[in-house]
Amino acid sequence: MKPTSPFRPTGRTLRALLAVGLVGILLVSLLLVRERLDEEEKRATYVMSSLSWKVSEALLESQKMVTALGLYEQGGADREDVIVAAELLWSRTDVLLQSEFNKHVTLVEAGQALQAYLSRNEEQIYDAAEFPVHMAAAMREELSEAARDMRAIWIRDFLGNRATIHATATQDIADARAFFERLIMACVALLALYMIAEIRGAQRAQVREHKLRKEALSASEAKSDFLANVSHEIRTPLNGVIGMAQELAETQQTEDQRQMTQVIASSAELLLGTINDVLDISKIERGRMALKDLVFAPAERVRLSAELYSPQAQAKEVRIVTKVPPGAGAELVADPLRFTQVVNNLVSNAVKFTDSGEVTVSLAFAERKGGLCEVEVAVSDTGPGVPEGALDQIFRPFSQADTSATRQHGGTGLGLTISRAICKEMGGDISVDSEPGRGSVFTARFMMRAPRDGDPRATLGAASLPPKPKAAPTKHANLQDQKPGTLSKDKAPKGPNILLVDDSATNRLVMKRLLKSLDARIEEAESGLDAVRLAETGGFDLILMDIQMPGMDGMEATTEIRAKEARGETAGRVPIIAVTANVMSHQVETYRALGMDEVVAKPVRKAEILDAIGQLSGQAGKRQDMRPH
Amino acid sequence: MTFKSAILAGAMALATALPALAADLPAPEGRVVLEVSGGIANTNGDGVAQFDIAMLEGLDWREIETYTSFTEGMQTFAGPTLVSLLAAVGADGTTMTATAINDYFVTIPVDHADRHNVILAAEMNGKRMRIRDKGPLWVVYPLSEADAAKKPFDTEMIWQLNRLEISE
CATH class of the missing domain: 3.40.50.2300 (Response regulator)
Incomplete structure (x- = not known):
């Protein structure tokens, strides 16, 4: 069980859009800040140069009026010239005081002082009947001094205290910058919030997924427990059937009765085989195969397996040939029961599907690095072969190449699935090579290691032998x-x-x-x-x-x-x-x-x-x- | 400050080149507030055309309401249109140099006169402008409040104007 929809369009999409929007606002803000700051910088520069101009024009007109008064005293200029000079100075002080930069207190005061001077002397210059030379001289002295004062202020402020002037001129820039900085901070904060929300969302999704997985796992365990229980419930009565059938077979019987007893026994054995297979699958699914490490001789197991199925083969005029290389008596360490299970499965399949000819079981060893040895068991038959399209299918659970084959040949169709799972667990795999009409070769590979001192040995007990209709003669006879x-x-x-x-x-x-x-x-x-x-x-x-x-x-x-x-x-x-x-x-x-x-x-x-x-x-x-x- | 008398000089080249347009202007009777020189056909002095207020009032006198970046709020200006002045002097040129009483000067394209309905304002809000009020003449470009804020013609809007020289 998996969460089926990884994409929930509502919340996450909206948040993502919001984040993209925020990034957009951020970018636009940054552009605006740059533009605005550029503008403000230009304006500040303009204000500064324009103020310089206005101050210098006011100073120039003051000086010109001083000159005009001087000329008037010497008779080189008439009263009209002085009036024009006063008028011009008046207009320049007006311009200076009305400038965008009239926050500059000392400068403003100097300008106001000039205007006060003009307005104080206006009547004398413009309208009085007489404009005596000594008055002109006094005015000239006063104006000279006022102009000097203003120039001093300007020198001090413009040259000596440029930073203050610049700060005043760029006050708007600072304001704009502060505003945009706040805006950008807000955007960044929102983005951070978004990311936190995303992370929390992902975390919650993970928790949810974990919960679902746990539920799925417990569901799977419940299934396995169920299988184990059912298998127990079936095994118990089956115990009675098989045991009694065995006993019955040893009593005096007519031919008919003997056959019937055999059917009972073989049916019960088949049923038992199926239950074992289902249990094996259940173990594989739960990853509880629990392989043992025991010392045993693979060649011996292969020979026993061939022997085991010989009676069945002989009944069909099929010969079982084993090809074991010389020196194959070597002992290795792996799980002998599982190894035997795979070999038996392959041999019994070969015998089952072959009507005449030969089943060859060959064993091969190949040294691998680190004291490992790859054991290869190839079982070839002269049966009908596996159709090409079904080569993959035969390893899937409950599948035979031909579903009708199930009825024809019996079996659960779990054998190869189990065998392959065992091989993989033992570091190998099973492959099949088949030509329809000519037979198949199933090759199982296992990784085993060389035995060391102290490794436990396998005992070759009856438990290591597969289910058989008749009890094998025991070694502990x-x-x-x-x-x-x-x-x-x-x-x-x-x-x-x-x-x-x-x-x-x-x-x-x-x-x-x-x-x-x-x-x-x-x-x-x-x-x-x-x-x-x-x-x-x-x-x-x-x-x-x-x-x-x-x-x-x-x-x-x-x-x-x-x-x-x-x-x-x-x-x-x-x-x-x-x-x-x-x-x-x-x-x-x-x-x-x-x-x-x-x-x-x-x-x-x-x-x-x-x-x-x-x-x-x-x-x-x-x-x-x-x-x- | 009075205008210095024009020095004696030879006949203006342009004046002779355009004899059909050439006509003498009446001499100013009051105080001269504007002197036009350069490429002009009509003169009343030595190659110059001098105007007193009465002569300016005789031109295409207009009253306009406008905004400037130098003033607060809407202002009423009155004065002759620059077009009528240029016509009166028979101006022939593409640019003019406008100079203020204190010798500040700017260059204005002649075609601005017509295109921007420029006037030579002599009155502001019904009052004759004194020099201290940016008089006697102020080159004014009529503008809406919004346009004025962009200061498109602040350079051209010279005040305390008293001289114009027309040139190629």
């Missing part, structure tokens, strides 16, 4: 070797004392029949509580423990028993074999951690349970003889 006459039920059992714990009466019945050959004394417990109570009484050589039971389950019971043993409340440690349909690898690990010695999967096959008991007796042989007496 000595357990089954009965001395003649010991089968008699009248005689007291001479085999081991076994405590059989299972809440299902059918399962207990099946197990008792499977263990018949041991000639064991079997006590039954219907619950975990019963088991603990009986175990306390002591005297058992072995406990077969079901896991899923109402009330105290097998795990609790085992914990209790082991605890009592540790406290010395019972005599010695009794081996416990878990007999359960819950055999996912993490479950198996739990059982072992709790103190169980072996795990046998339900439905129980005779060979497997005997094998497990045999292994325990092998280990325990030194301290306790569990063999039939």
Whole structure:
């Protein structure tokens, strides 16, 4: 489950548009600021030069009037000339005082002083009947001084204090700049807010996604749990079917009955295979394949696999040929069970789809860097081949090249999917090369490493063998070797004392029949509580423990028993074999951690349970003889 | 300040070149406020045309309402149009040099006279302008308030005008 729409047009788009708008405003503002500042700078320059001009014109006209008065005193100019000079000076002082720069106090005062001078002397110059020379001289002196004062002010302010004048002239610029700076700050602040909002939004989306993913994960886990439960529920009755069919096959039967029994057995085995496949897929999907690192010989496994399917092949006039290179007895480290599962799958497919000819299983090794070795198993057949268009499809779950082939050849169609997943997990892959009508070659590759001291070894038990309609002869056949006459039920059992714990009466019945050959004394417990109570009484050589039971389950019971043993409340440690349909690898690990010695999967096959008991007796042989007496 | 009398000189080249337009202007009776020289056909002095206020009043006298960047608010100016003055002197040229009493001067294209309806303002708001009020003549370009703020003709709008010289 994924959030389907990464684009929510409303909020985010609006915010993005807003941000773009802000950037636009910012740019326009900056342009405006530049333009405005340029203008203001020009204006300030103009105001400065214009003021300079006005001051110098006023000074010039003052000087001209001084000259006119001087000439008048000497008789070189008439009264009219003085009036014109006064008029001109008047106009210049007006211009100066009305200038855009009349904030300049001392200068304004100097201008006002000139005007006051003119207005004080206006009547004398313009209208008085007489304009005596000594008055003109006095006026000239006064004007000279006023002009000098003004010039001094100008020199001081314009040349000496230019910074102040410039500051006054550029006051507007400063104002404009302050305004635009505020505007730009506001834009930047809004942009920052936008970014924060975006980041928060992204964060929330992440949280939401995380939540959805968790929900999806728990949904997937629920599915896997469901699968595990269903598989358990199916395995338990299947245990009864397979066990009873095996027993039935050993009784006296007519030919018809024998065939029917065989159909029951093979159907049940097929059903079990399907359940195993589905469980495997479920493990793959949950990434819980939990590969083991054990020392084993791949060549041996390949030979066994070929042997295993030989009877089926022979029935169809198909020959299985194994090509193992010399020196291939080498031992490597990987998961032997999974390796065997893949090889079996490929061989059984080849046999299944080939009607006549040959199935060749060849093994090859290639050294790789770092002590690694690539193991290649190629299985070629002379079957119909895979149509080109279906080459990819056959690795998909529940798919066979031809859907009708499912009916024709049986199987869940999960085998290759599982095999490929296993190969990938083991550092390789499966490839197929096929020519319709001439056959196919499936090549599985695995990465394995050279064994080191202390690596655990694989045991070649029945558990490593695939489901088969008939129990394979076990290597620990000595357990089954009965001395003649010991089968008699009248005689007291001479085999081991076994405590059989299972809440299902059918399962207990099946197990008792499977263990018949041991000639064991079997006590039954219907619950975990019963088991603990009986175990306390002591005297058992072995406990077969079901896991899923109402009330105290097998795990609790085992914990209790082991605890009592540790406290010395019972005599010695009794081996416990878990007999359960819950055999996912993490479950198996739990059982072992709790103190169980072996795990046998339900439905129980005779060979497997005997094998497990045999292994325990092998280990325990030194301290306790569990063999039939 | 009085105008110095024109020195004796030979006949004006332009005056002789345009005999058909040449005509004598009446001599000014009052105080001379404007003297036109250069490329002119009609004179009343030694190659110059002198005007007193009465002569200017005899030209195309207009009253306009306008704005200037030198004044606050709307002003009423009155005076002869520059076009009528140029016609009266038979001006022939493309530019004129306008000079103020204090010898400040600017150059004005002759075609401005017609294109911008320029007047030689002698009165401002009904009063004859004194020198201290930028008189006796002020070259005024009629402008709207908005146009005046852009100061398009501030250079040309010379005040205290008393001389014009027409040239090529």
